[in-house]
Amino acid sequence: MKIHLKIWRQKDAKAKGKLVDYMLDQVDHHMSFLEMMDTLNEQLILKGEMPVEFDHDCREGICGTCGMMINGQAHGPVPGLTACQLHMREFEDGATIYVEPFRATAFPVKRDLKVDRSAFDRIIQAGGFITANTGQPVEANTLLITHETAESAFDSAACIGCGACVATCKNSSAALFTSAKVSHLAKIPQGEKEAAKRVLKMVSRMDEEGFGHCSNTEACEVECPQGISVLNIARMNWEYTKANLLKD
Amino acid sequence: MELDAKIPAGPLETKWSQYKAQAKLVNPANRKKLPVIVVGTGLAGASAAASLAEQGYPVTSFCFQDSARRAHSVAAQGGVNAAKNYQNDGDSVYRMFYDTLKGGDFRAREANVYRLAECSLNLIDQAVAQGVPFAREYGGYLSNRSFGGVQVSRTFYARGQTGQQLLLGAYQALMRQVSLGKVNLYSRHEMLDLVVIEGKAKGIIARNLDTGLIERFAAEAVVIATGGFGKIYYLSTLAMGCNGSAIWRAHKRGALMACPSWTQIHPTSLPQSGDYQSKLTLMSESLRNDGRIWVPQLPDEQRAANDIPEQERDYYLERRYPSFGNLAPRDISSRAAKERIDAGFGVGAQRNAVYLDFSKAIKEQGKEKIKEKYGNLFSMYKKITADDAYAAPMKISPAAHFSMGGLWVDYELMTTIPGLFAIGEANFADHGANRLGANSLLQACVDGYFILPYTLANYLSGELKKEKITTDHPEFDRTEKEVVTQLTGLCELKGTKTADYFHKKLGKLLYDKCGLSRSAEGLTAAIEGIKILRTAFYKDLIVPGTAGEINSELEKAGRVADYLEIAELMCHDALSREESCGAHFREEYQTADGEALRDDENYCYVSAWEWRGKNSLPVLHPEHLKFEFIKLSVRSYS
Numbered sequence: 001m002k003i004h005l006k007i008w009r010q011k012d013a014k015a016k017g018k019l020v021d022y023m024l025d026q027v028d029h030h031m032s033f034l035e036m037m038d039t040l041n042e043q044l045i046l047k048g049e050m051p052v053e054f055d056h057d058c059r060e061g062i063c064g065t066c067g068m069m070i071n072g073q074a075h076g077p078v079p080g081l082t083a084c085q086l087h088m089r090e091f092e093d094g095a096t097i098y099v100e101p102f103r104a105t106a107f108p109v110k111r112d113l114k115v116d117r118s119a120f121d122r123i124i125q126a127g128g129f130i131t132a133n134t135g136q137p138v139e140a141n142t143l144l145i146t147h148e149t150a151e152s153a154f155d156s157a158a159c160i161g162c163g164a165c166v167a168t169c170k171n172s173s174a175a176l177f178t179s180a181k182v183s184h185l186a187k188i189p190q191g192e193k194e195a196a197k198r199v200l201k202m203v204s205r206m207d208e209e210g211f212g213h214c215s216n217t218e219a220c221e222v223e224c225p226q227g228i229s230v231l232n233i234a235r236m237n238w239e240y241t242k243a244n245l246l247k248d
Numbered sequence: 249m250e251l252d253a254k255i256p257a258g259p260l261e262t263k264w265s266q267y268k269a270q271a272k273l274v275n276p277a278n279r280k281k282l283p284v285i286v287v288g289t290g291l292a293g294a295s296a297a298a299s300l301a302e303q304g305y306p307v308t309s310f311c312f313q314d315s316a317r318r319a320h321s322v323a324a325q326g327g328v329n330a331a332k333n334y335q336n337d338g339d340s341v342y343r344m345f346y347d348t349l350k351g352g353d354f355r356a357r358e359a360n361v362y363r364l365a366e367c368s369l370n371l372i373d374q375a376v377a378q379g380v381p382f383a384r385e386y387g388g389y390l391s392n393r394s395f396g397g398v399q400v401s402r403t404f405y406a407r408g409q410t411g412q413q414l415l416l417g418a419y420q421a422l423m424r425q426v427s428l429g430k431v432n433l434y435s436r437h438e439m440l441d442l443v444v445i446e447g448k449a450k451g452i453i454a455r456n457l458d459t460g461l462i463e464r465f466a467a468e469a470v471v472i473a474t475g476g477f478g479k480i481y482y483l484s485t486l487a488m489g490c491n492g493s494a495i496w497r498a499h500k501r502g503a504l505m506a507c508p509s510w511t512q513i514h515p516t517s518l519p520q521s522g523d524y525q526s527k528l529t530l531m532s533e534s535l536r537n538d539g540r541i542w543v544p545q546l547p548d549e550q551r552a553a554n555d556i557p558e559q560e561r562d563y564y565l566e567r568r569y570p571s572f573g574n575l576a577p578r579d580i581s582s583r584a585a586k587e588r589i590d591a592g593f594g595v596g597a598q599r600n601a602v603y604l605d606f607s608k609a610i611k612e613q614g615k616e617k618i619k620e621k622y623g624n625l626f627s628m629y630k631k632i633t634a635d636d637a638y639a640a641p642m643k644i645s646p647a648a649h650f651s652m653g654g655l656w657v658d659y660e661l662m663t664t665i666p667g668l669f670a671i672g673e674a675n676f677a678d679h680g681a682n683r684l685g686a687n688s689l690l691q692a693c694v695d696g697y698f699i700l701p702y703t704l705a706n707y708l709s710g711e712l713k714k715e716k717i718t719t720d721h722p723e724f725d726r727t728e729k730e731v732v733t734q735l736t737g738l739c740e741l742k743g744t745k746t747a748d749y750f751h752k753k754l755g756k757l758l759y760d761k762c763g764l765s766r767s768a769e770g771l772t773a774a775i776e777g778i779k780i781l782r783t784a785f786y787k788d789l790i791v792p793g794t795a796g797e798i799n800s801e802l803e804k805a806g807r808v809a810d811y812l813e814i815a816e817l818m819c820h821d822a823l824s825r826e827e828s829c830g831a832h833f834r835e836e837y838q839t840a841d842g843e844a845l846r847d848d849e850n851y852c853y854v855s856a857w858e859w860r861g862k863n864s865l866p867v868l869h870p871e872h873l874k875f876e877f878i879k880l881s882v883r884s885y886s
Binding site: 028030031032034035038039042044045046048049050051053055056057058059060061062063064065080081085087089110111114116117118120121124125126128129130131132133134136137138139140141143144145146147149150151153154157158160161184185188190191 | 317322323334377383386407412416426489524631746800801
C-alpha cells in the first residue's frame with residue numbers, strides 16, 4: 001500500500017520544528033506502525049539523511065517507551081493500543097498520516113518524536129513506593145489480601161507510564177498516571193500506612209513539574225493503552241482530601 | 249588459568265548460610281567511602297542498586313532507556329518460581345533444586361542452584377512487602393500455577409504481567425533511594441567500556457545518548473546487570489535495545505565468557521509473518537497449562553484448524569512426552585515443534601507455526617475462567633494478529649529468547665576481573681544448558697536483592713584501605729580514547745548498508761547454523777560466514793550524523809559490531825561441545841528417538857572462554873562441574 005506521511009522534525013528542544021512530507025509506496029499491511037517507520041528510516045539513511053528519531057523498545061506494548069501522536073491521537077486510531085502494537089492494516093491505501101511528538105510543557109522535545117518524560121520518574125520519587133528495605137519481610141501469607149482487592153490493585157498497577165494520558169489531555173494533566181500509583185498502593189494493606197503522606201507528596205510534585213489540573217474530561221481513559229480507569233483519579237482525590245483534612 | 253568457583257565446603261543445605269556467616273562486613277560508617285557502579289536497571293540491576301544504597305554504599309546506576317522502569321524485565325509475562333509448597337503438592341527447596349538442575353541438563357553448579365531455590369522463599373515475601381499484587385485465592389492466600397518442566401505448582405504470578413509488577417517493585421525501591429540522594433541515576437546512558445586498573449575493575453566509560461558526550465565514572469566495584477544478548481539473532485523475543493555490548497567490552501578487558509552458545513529458543517512465540525519484521529512477540533508459557541499443542545496429521549493441510557477433526561490431529565507433545573505433555577520444558581517443546589514444521593506439518597501462511605488450542609479448556613472451564621487466567625494474552629494476540637484465539641487456535645512458533653551464557657562468575661557472582669560482578673541474565677550461572685520457565689525473574693531478583701549485597705561487601709572490605717582512584721587516572725584517558733576512536737570510526741565509514749542490514753544477515757546465519765540445531769559442518773561454515781560479514785561491515789556500513797548528538801543509528805552500529813564478534817565465539821563454543829545438552833543440540837549427538845545425547849564423561853563442564861585479540865582464536869578454560877549431592881541421570885520427560 002501507499003502511505004503519505006507528514007512527520008514532525010525538530011532538531012532539539014530549542015529548535016523550531018516543522019512537518020516534513022515523506023512518501024512510502026511499498027507498505028505491507030501486516031507491518032506494525034513502527035516497522036513502517038523503520039522502513040522509512042532505512043530509506044532516509046541510505047540517502048544520507050538523518051533518520052526520524054523516535055523512542056521504542058519492547059515492541060510488545062508493555063515497556064511504555066513508544067509514544068507519538070498519530071493523526072492527532074496518542075498511539076493512533078485504535079483504542080487500547082501502544083504505537084508498537086498498531087498495524088498498517090488499520091489504514092487505507094493512499095492514506096495521509098500525521099505523526100507528531102507527545103506535546104506537554106512537562107515533556108520537552110529532545111529530537112523529532114523523542115520527548116523527555118523524566119517528570120514521571122520524579123513523581124514516583126516523591127512517594128510512589130512502599131518504604132520496605134531489602135531484608136527479612138514477614139511471610140507473604142501472613143498478609144491476607146482478598147482476590148478482589150489484589151485484582152483491583154493490579155488494575156491500577158498495570159499503568160506502563162507511557163504518557164498518552166498527558167499527551168491527550170487538554171490541560172496536560174498527569175492525574176491518571178499519578179492516581180494509578182496512588183490507588184495501587186493505597187488499596188493494599190502494605191501501602192496503607194504511608195497512603196496519606198504519599199498522596200500529598202505525589203500531587204504536589206505533579207504540580208511542580210508543570211502538569212496541568214484534571215478537569216474531568218476523561219480523555220485520558222479513552223487513550224490509555226492499558227485501560228486505566230478514571231476511577232483512580234476519584235480515589236486519588238478522595239485520598240488527597242482525607243489526607244489534607246486529617247494532617248497535623 | 250585454573251578457574252576457582254569458590255564454592256563453600258560442607259553440606260548443600262548450609263553452604264550459603266555458612267558463607268554469609270563468614271563473609272567479611274564493612275562498617276556502616278565506611279560504606280559511604282566505597283562507591284559502586286551498577287549498569288542496568290532491570291530486576292537484577294534495580295534490586296541490587298536499591299539494596300546496596302539501603303546499606304549505605306553510594307551507588308551510581310545506569311540504563312540506556314529514558315526511565316529505569318523500562319528495562320526488558322518488564323515484558324516477562326508468566327511468573328516467578330518459589331518453593332513455598334503453598335499448594336501442598338510436595339514441593340520443597342530440594343525438589344526445586346533438582347527440577348532446575350535436571351531442567352538445565354546437569355550443566356549448572358549444584359551450590360548455585362540450591363541457593364537459588366533457597367532464596368526463592370524470601371523473594372516472594374520481599375515482593376509482597378513492596379506491594380506486588382500477586383494473584384490471590386478468594387480467602388486471601390497467594391495463588392500458584394504450574395510451568396514447563398515441573399510437576400508442582402510453584403509459580404507466583406500477577407496475571408500475565410509478572411515481570412512488569414516485580415520490576416515496578418524494584419524500580420520503586422530504586423526511586424526511593426534516588427530521592428534520598430543515595431543513588432545517582434543516569435538514564436539514557438550506555439556503558440561502552442570497562443576501566444581496569446592494576447587488574448581490578450575501577451570504573452566505566454559511558455556515552456550520554458542525549459548529547460553524545462563521553463563521560464567517565466570511577467568506583468570501587470562495577471556490577472553488570474545488562475541482561476542477555478539473544479537479540480543477536482535479530483528476530484527474537486527481546487526488546488530492540490537489548491544488547492551484549494557491556495559484557496562483551498568487559499570480556500575484551502579480561503573477563504571470561506561462559507557457554508555463550510546456550511541461547512534458549514522459546515516455544516511459544518508468534519510466528520514470523522514477513523521480511524520487514526523487527527521482532528517476535530512472546531506468548532507466556534503459562535498458556536501451556538490449558539492450551540494443547542498440535543499440528544495436522546497430514547502434511548500441507550489446507551483446511552482451517554476448526555475443520556480438522558480430532559482424529560486427524562497430532563498432539564505431538566502429549567504423544568512423545570506423556571507425563572509432562574504440553575508442559576514439557578522449553579528446549580524439548582521447541583525442538584519438537586521444529587521437527588514437525590521441518591517435516592512439512594507446519595501451519596499458517598508461511599507454514600512455520602503450530603497450533604496452541606484452548607477449545608478443550610474453554611469447553612471444560614468456560615470462556616470466562618480462561619479469560620480471567622489469560623485474558624491479556626488473548627487480547628495481545630488479537631492486537632498483533634487480528635485473530636480471535638477464543639474462537640480458533642493460536643498459531644505459535646519457536647523464537648530466540650534467553651541467554652543462559654554470559655560472563656563467567658564464581659559463587660560470589662564475581663567475574664575473573666576482581667571488582668567486576670555480573671548478575672541476572674548477564675552472567676552464565678544457575679540455569680545450565682536450558683532455563684526452566686519462571687526461573688529467570690527469580691535469578692535476577694535473588695542475585696540483586698539477596699546475594700550480591702553479601703558477596704560485594706566481602707570484596708569491598710578488602711578495598712577500604714587501598715588508595716582511591718579518580719577519573720584522572722591515565723587508564724581512564726586511554727580507555728576513553730579507544731571508545732572515541734571506535735565511535736568516530738563507525739561514523740566515518742560512509743558505506744552503503746545500514747546497521748540493521750548487517751544485523752539481519754547475522755541473525756539469519758546464526759539462527760540457521762547455531763540455533764535450534766547445530767552441526768560441525770554448519771558451525772564451521774558459520775564462522776567463515778561471520779568473518780566475511782564482519783569485513784563487509786567495516787567496509788560498507790553507513791551511519792548518518794556524528795557521534796556528538798542523539799544518534800540511534802550509531803548506537804545500533806556499536807551493538808552490531810559487538811554482535812559480529814560474539815557470534816563467532818558462540819559458534820566456537822557450540823563447535824567445541826561435542827554432545828547435545830539443553831538448548832544446545834548437535835545433530836551428530838542424538839539418540840535413536842532424536843533426543844539430546846549428553847556426554848557426561850567428556851563435557852560435564854562450563855566452557856569459559858578467554859579473549860586473545862581480534863586475530864587470535866579464543867582459548868577455552870573448562871570449569872569441571874562436580875556433582876556431590878545428586879546423581880546425573882538421563883533427562884527424560886516421557
